[in-house]
């Protein structure tokens with residue numbers, strides 16, 4: 500389609516929308532319907548005219564959801580997208596699609612907690628095994644490939660340490676061994692990073708985070724580089740497991756997505772101001788952010804990301820108590836899990852998002868007791884810095 504050559508800033512506003520009802524509606528209509536009526540047919544004629552466009556029953560496809568899917572396909576430079584009821588529904592759908600009993604999945608260390616939980620279920624119930632490894636070099640990845648390995652599943656940047664996985668290295672190894680590559684792109688959004696351009700096969704999102712950006716939807720998106728394969732997932736795993744996105748949530752996401760480029764620019768600019776501030780603080784031990792010149796992975800960040808995004812992690816003095824005292828001394832910045840919203844959020848991974856990870860594994864992942872994760876919002880950076888300043892003065 501012609502529009503696929505447009506800039507992302509334009510795609511988020513116009514992509515995938517044709518005025519299907521011919522009412523001249525500027526915004527995408529909400530088709531809040533579970534089913535679609537078939538036309539009456541005169542004898543001998545085909546009655547499936549609506550069905551040809553996929554309008555039969557909304558678990559199989561819905562015009563509002565389809566606009567979102569086409570828009571995201573264009574954003575990710577893919578060939579097809581499926582929208583799901585949550586990020587986890589997208590993760591589970593692709594893993595069910597790619598694996599069978601006896602297979603092995605190679606994962607980057609530090610994957611999302613519920614993805615870790617899902618891998619545990621798959622191992623216990625279906626004998627689908629996995630390994631979590633550090634993926635800094637091709638050699639490291641290559642060594643971990645087994646005869647049973649069918650796919651490499653990565654997140655980059657990794658939550659919450661902000662360590663990067665080298666996408667090109669992953670794809671190079673995968674191509675040599677005939678493995679499929681799945682990238683959870685939630686932390687970057689397609690405005691900052693498009694893994695399919697590096698040769699990944701699938702990219703997925705918790706649309707709950709940056710894609711929607713307004714903290715009022717739970718949703719998931721899965722984009723692939725093969726249109727037919729995506730349609731076959733739609734008509735098998737998605738249809739029969741049933742984890743679809745509702746038309747209303749798709750409508751909200753279409754609305755939220757329009758400002759994705761503007762939001763990601765502001766999230767990144769705010770985050771850069773905040774890391775400069777944090778690095779000067781005596782009570783801050785370390786700051787982790789991809790677009791920081793002092794970060795050893797800065798060159799890699801520039802190679803695969805357009806900007807650093809809105810997530811910063813940092814450690815403070817005083818261990819767990821220090822981290823919690825800092826967090827409890829904030830007022831504008833809210834204590835919450837999730838990320839990617841307009842509001843700046845902070846959380847303490849060791850006792851919040853990663854509390855179920857065994858301590859030894861947690862420390863191996865770099866999640867110390869003094870680490871905090873900040874999801875920088877869209878407020879004025881000076882107000883956020885002032886809030887942190889007052890929290891630091893409370894720690895002295």
Ligand SMILES: *Cc1c(COP(=O)(O)O)cnc(C)c1O
Nearest residue numbers: 585586587611683685705707718
């Ligand atoms: C939140 C999140 C998920 C899960 O998405 P839900 O929409 O909560 O189901 C998966 N991966 C990452 C990186 C996330 O941050």
